[in-house]
Amino acid sequence: MEPLRPILFHPHIPSIEYIEQTLLPDVYEVRTASTVQDLADAIKRLGIRGAPALGCAGACGVALSALLSRDDSLPEFLSGVRSDVNLLRNTRPTAVNLFYGIDQVLSAIESSKSIEEAKSHAVNAAHEVIEADRRTCHAIGKTGLSIVPEGARILTHCNAGALACAEWGTALGVIRSAHESGRNISVYSCETRPLLQGARLTTWELLRDGIDVTLITDSMAAVLMRKGKIDLVVVGADRIVSDAVFNKIGTYMHAVCAKAHNIPFYIAAPLSTFDEESREDLVIVEERNPEEVRRVRNCITGPSTVPVWNPAFDATPSDLISGIITEYGIFSLPRDLETICQLKMGNKVVV
Structure with missing residues (x-):
């Protein structure tokens, strides 16, 4: 049987697919977050939940913010991403993995020298957070x-x-x-x-x-x-x-x-x-x-x-x-x- 993968990041769209967990076990439904606000709403209502999953979602959310940005200057770009980071941080205060995932991608963005580089680094960092969690869970x-x-x-x-x-x-x-x-x-x-x-x-x-x-x-x-x-x-x-x-x-x-x-x-x-x-x-x-x-x-x-x-x-x-x-x-x-x-x-x- 195919493994369950509740969060999938599609940077080429860009969007985040997730299993809407509030509907289970009655309905298995995959939904799409096309904005950071969509993702924040899903986290708040527990459509996405669980500490490691929140880390993955947070990482993907920061990367999504970067990809959706239309700012031309690096300072404005960073300001917009940081605003979305605050939105994500305020969804669930207890699960520390959420902040870990956010910080991994934010750090990759803030170390970049251009907007184009920041977007590339963000995508790579988000994918690595997800892949690292998969490896980690099997190791656990x-x-x-x-x-x-x-x-x-x-x-x-x-x-x-x-x-x-x-x-x-x-x-x-x-x-x-x-x-x-x-x-x-x-x-x-x-x-x-x-x-x-x-x-x-x-x-x-x-x-x-x-x-x-x-x-x-x-x-x-x-x-x-x-x-x-x-x-x-x-x-x-x-x-x-x-x-x-x-x-x-x-x-x-x-x-x-x-x-x-x-x-x-x-x-x-x-x-x-x-x-x-x-x-x-x-x-x-x-x-x-x-x-x-x-x-x-x-x-x-x-x-x-x-x-x-x-x-x-x-x-x-x-x-x-x-x-x-x-x-x-x-x-x-x-x-x-x-x-x-x-x-x-x-x-x-x-x-």
């Missing part, structure tokens, strides 16, 4: 094989699959790699309220690949753990700081339950998700529209006047995490913080 999957025993029953939360990346996935990349290696694994996918990414997206991906998956509500995970039906938990990440991991709301609850039942709890994420110089109390957690909780796909679930608290993410302290599976090995925080910093600076030695 290979790294993660060491923690997946034969017959493992794996719990995952939200969607850290191909739809959240350029291809393959992070947490689901580990699961896909284990399945591809012939290990007889099975998966429990938490539905992930309030937007049901686990129910709508993760189960859709795994069924598509022929991987054994069972859907559960978020509140059922602890019971399965107590009954001895979960062997390990693998989830993705939207930002990893020096003392915690930010991921979809509900992740912390699963980590606490896993610790109480002596079940390994792993994060799968690329090095680009690390914001190692920051810490939990400095991160802005996105709060989303209350209607996401008062309704489920247009069905009313609560009174229209009831107050709602709707954070998109929570933080899991590092002491609840068994390891962080990356393309360069499995790390622990804060023990391996110096090694992670060295890897990010370019001393990329496999450990």
Whole structure:
């Protein structure tokens, strides 16, 4: 089966094609962003979502801005691109990969000596962000094989699959790699309220690949753990700081339950998700529209006047995490913080 590639950049048009994830699993639809505003709108409504995918989208968005520019002078060209960069930066405040992708292409543009050179460099840099994410996700999957025993029953939360990346996935990349290696694994996918990414997206991906998956509500995970039906938990990440991991709301609850039942709890994420110089109390957690909780796909679930608290993410302290599976090995925080910093600076030695 053809691999899922949720974001495709077409510089010759120019445009960005993406799978509209708010419609899945009912409808598989590929949409086109022809302007940076189109892309920003898609990111805000979660048509494009998932930390690595946001990095790819951000990179493509900056390149799209450069290609669409009709400015004749380099200063005006750069001013227009930077304005679009600010638009993209303000779409989602928590996922650090978005800023990483944006900065990779912006840096390539700002180092150019002409508009023509800047456009060429932008296209090359955007394509490299996408290709690097594809390579990275496959490497994460290979790294993660060491923690997946034969017959493992794996719990995952939200969607850290191909739809959240350029291809393959992070947490689901580990699961896909284990399945591809012939290990007889099975998966429990938490539905992930309030937007049901686990129910709508993760189960859709795994069924598509022929991987054994069972859907559960978020509140059922602890019971399965107590009954001895979960062997390990693998989830993705939207930002990893020096003392915690930010991921979809509900992740912390699963980590606490896993610790109480002596079940390994792993994060799968690329090095680009690390914001190692920051810490939990400095991160802005996105709060989303209350209607996401008062309704489920247009069905009313609560009174229209009831107050709602709707954070998109929570933080899991590092002491609840068994390891962080990356393309360069499995790390622990804060023990391996110096090694992670060295890897990010370019001393990329496999450990």
